[in-house]
Amino acid sequence: MKSVGIREFRDKASHYLASDEAIAVKRHGKIVGFYLPVRDSEEGEVQAALMRLSRTVETALAQSGWDEEKLSQALDLSMSD
Known part of the structure; x- marks a missing residue:
């Protein structure tokens, strides 16, 4: 799976959205999300x-x-408000 920074993902969103490749999106070196076509x-x-x-x-x-x-802590997936 390819990893890209959040700015790169934003700047090349059309390219990535047209792709069949799964992408891990990182901010400051930490995964903050995934794009799964x-x-x-x-x-x-x-x-x-x-x-x-x-x-x-x-x-x-x-x-x-x-x-x-x-991983949950790194992605801040806590369910608390």
């Missing part, structure tokens, strides 16, 4: 995209040595 709006395609996202997150965790808690 979905070609069709059919439910099956959305489910396939979610499965790709799941595999991508699993790969990122394995490569980084992080656990889900550390």
Whole structure:
């Protein structure tokens, strides 16, 4: 999976949105989000995209040595208000 900075993603959004490649978006070297392309709006395609996202997150965790808690903290996925 390719990683790009948030400015690069913004500046080249048309290119990335037309691509089939999953992108990890970083700010100050930390992943802040993922772009996962979905070609069709059919439910099956959305489910396939979610499965790709799941595999991508699993790969990122394995490569980084992080656990889900550390990734959640890095992405600030807390559910508290």
